[in-house]
Amino acid sequence: MIQLNNIVVQFGEKKVLNGITKTLNPGEIIGLVAPNGTGKSTLLNVLMNYVIPNQGEVVFDNKFRYTNKKNEAHIRSLISMMPDQSDLYNHLTGMDHLHIYRQMWSQTSIDPNEVIERLNISHYVKNKTYQYSLGMRQRLCLAMQIVANTPYMLMDEVMNGLDPDNVELISKLLEEKKKEGKIIIIASHLLENLEKYADKIFLLKDGDFIYSRDYRETVLQEESYLKFSSRNNSKLVKELKGFIPELKYEELSNERVIMNMDQFSMDQFLKVQNHLNNSQVNLQIGVLDLLDRYSIYYNS
């Protein structure tokens, strides 16, 4: 378990994290969502003790705190952060990288060959890393962390540079790791797929979580929206206003128009549906997804 107790991080006048308090439990994948420069990497750095908070503390397993260098070394045997692909040693092979992670986390690590097989990197892992493409480097970095196999795993933009096949492959792997009881925290500004495998999503803004969602819980009484997206959003809205003058809508930065379903009578809804169908525009009805919320919170 990881407890974040009132974490405050301030750089000069700017408060990057403003009193974050949260408890993260084993067997969870947590998505940390925010645009670049809003503090999600800082939060990961606090968890690793690369950044010391001005206030608050992080507690691991109810007892371990970053109080001295010895504790720090012990906590680092429990937690790992996925390396940045630009940090790989170009003159060493992928295998060398996997071996050092295996050796450094010898108490928890697993056989690199198992991970190589699983992530399908056997065809290049014996080459020096300067020959790797972005996606190959990214998979190696993930493989390193998977080899370390620590109870707590932090990943910053894990899906960067990956093609859809590999995104799927890694999603499945993360699912497996979650089932082993690990806490996996994934910071990302790429929302595709995050909803599929994350158990919890936190949206970070102005130093605090402005929205959180546990996908394992069913949210009752969540509002439904009619959503569409086209090249002529403004024109379509104008046409809809022609027969529903009091229409309330919002055009998001992801070019999607959302309308609360509660405002429509049955007759109005059928008119809207017909009009959009006639205009050959796909419409959706449902709750706001992560992409919508991201657009609402960060691009309004």
Add this chain to the structure above:
Amino acid sequence: MNYIKWELKGFFSNHKNLIIFALLLIASLYYALYIAPAYQPIESVNKEEVEARYEDRKEFLDNVEVRNGSHPLTIFAALVYPKWNELDGERLTALANGDLYSYAQATHEWYLYADENIKTDPYDVLRYNPRYYTYGNKHAKEDGHYNYLYSAERYSQYASANYELNLNIFEERTALQTLKRLLESGLPYILLLTCLLLSNDIVMKDRKHPSIVNGFPMTPFKRMMLKGLVALIGCLTSIAILLPAFLIIGFRDGFGTLDLPAVVYNFAFLNNGTYESISMGMFLSKYVVMLLLWFVLIISLVLLISILLKNEYFNLTIGIICFIEITYYQRRKILDDWLSYLPTSYVQIGDVISGYRNYALFTDSITTEKGFMVLFSTSILIILLIWLVIKKKKMTI
């Protein structure tokens, strides 16, 4: 241990380090193949020279009659030449008979006799070997005196040696003696600067890979110490690189033996010290210990400066410590005793162990034991500082 393997892999695949090793290898091979064979010792075994001197003096002694009123220099020559020529005669006979033990005994006596006469020469007409007086050497007489008594001690050891003698041993051309000669001249500077160049980026190289190394589960102090150990292993490798050159010299001129004498000067008032021998093995052992202490000191400084200033180019300024000594140690300058407590006074390791530093600087304050103590204490102090800085400072690269 696993971290050491990782660091070692990084160290020995580092292009800069590989270039340094290659340059060291090339330079040492060039020395072994071209420079060492051309070495001409001042105190060589030169039969022609001895013979010419012997004949000249013999002719003088045979033909000159000392009478009342003879020139004082004639009287002086007639007084000192007979014994001198007798010794030269013994040397020539021994060489003719191939009896190198007798040659060594006669040569030992010859050097003692020659030095005594030159030193006490009332007319200042006798000279040490002319080669001491070349290039305007202001200390020719001191150098000659040192080397004559050094040679006298060396030959006395050869005379009673239980190993086979040869001319290469007399002229100090064997591999071990060549190594010793180098260790008493420029080699310590090369080894210490090599150590600095090899280790200067041992911490800062991680700056390009922070997300990999900063998360390793070990204390920063342990990480620094293991890095230091790896740098030390790298520095020892730089010594191993010299092995091919050593073998070349050894196979060509003989290896010598660890029982060969290494002469040590024990300072006494007005430089009237004594000369005694330790074995080559003992000399090299002391040298290795002092060199290791120097390596530890330099590497510790690199670690400290790296975590304080976080710039590998600042580390290169450590090289200055190899040359600070020049600013305060000069021949014929009166020295303060406290200077001998500076580690920089022990850069010329070979000369410290042989006692030549004390002879040249006219002091008794620079001793091997004090050198060990000063270098060891300084290293411990720097390591303590590293520990303190790491304790107080956030340790990410």
